[in-house]
Amino acid sequence: MDSRIFYGLISVLVISTGFAFAQESLISVQTDDKNYDEGDTIVISGKVTTVIRETPVTLQLFTEGNLVDIAQITVAQDGTYSHTVIAEGPLWSKAGDYLVRVLYGEGNIAEYEFSFTPETESVVTTTNFEVDAGSHGTFDVEYTIKGGTVKNMIVDSDIFALIVQVDSTDEGVITLDLPREFIGAEKQDGKDDTFIILIDGVEVAYQESMVHSDSRVITINFEQGDSDIEIIGTYIVPEFGTIAMMILLVGIMATVILTRNKYQIKI
Structure with a gap:
């Protein structure tokens, strides 16, 4: 086989493999709900498959391209991480979709969307x-x-x-x-x-x-x-109150009639 063809195939293989690894992120992210109102507590959490020592997760929160929140989060030994955000303040004035983006190490990115409604638009x-x-x-x-x-x-x-x-x-x-x-x-x-x-x-x-x-x-x-x-x-709705009273009255009247007939027979 021509050496140029061999090295060309190797290069294609390396590029393809690298692309595949780049597509498979080492980090995940989610929130505890899909819809939030002003004043709600938003719990953002996720997990990294491979823990890189002393490397925090960088979190960014956007709406319409504007940065709402940013934080660096420590990763636990089991690879999990969590961050809490209160949906209130001057940066939480717009209703719509909000994007959570997390970065870990080099090229490891994950995103998640939720919707937010301020009090004025509820x-x-x-x-x-x-x-x-x-x-x-x-x-x-x-x-x-x-x-x-x-x-x-x-x-x-x-x-x-x-x-x-x-x-x-x-x-x-x-x-x-x-x-x-x-x-x-x-x-x-x-x-x-x-x-x-x-x-x-x-x-x-x-x-x-x-x-x-x-x-x-x-x-x-x-x-x-x-x-x-x-x-x-x-x-x-005491619908049956009237019926119950009628039944009671019928019972009383029947008792009176039977009692009267009983006394009449004895006489």
Whole structure:
């Protein structure tokens, strides 16, 4: 074989191998979520496959080509690294995609994107929802929601629940002003009890911010993708109160009639 051809093949092989190694980065990067609002804590983490002694990870954070944050992060012995950023301050004024770029050693680069929404551009909706209460007509529930929209509110009298169906485009929060006349959670002595809150079948905590004589105000956090929020109390739209009273009256009347007939027979 001609020596020029041989060395040419070797050169091509070396270049190809070098290109392959350059494409395979020794470092990875990610964030703990894909969407953030102003004030959120962003956890950036990753791992290097080969630890280079005393070499830190250089992190850069950009939006629209502008540098938002820069840091040098120490790599642990197992190759992992982590960095926390608070999404607030003058550099966090623009909504949109933010790019995390990490560099390690020579030519080892990894990138990751997330979206950010400042407080001024967060969509917060406050309005009333008219709930169908069956034979009782309707009743209004005032609510405020951030991170989604309310699609429907349904009464489930079998489990004494108000089911709020939401379209959660992001992690968010909903505050509901629940009228005591139609839904509540009470102990036997008439004092307030806690509600049971389920989101897609999983029990979650809630906060009660205000207690009024005619309503209770509760706040529930939800995650992106959540759909059904069940608020379970001890009563919901007393539809069966009238029926129960009618049954009781019928029972009393039947007892009176039977008693009267009994005395008439004895006479």
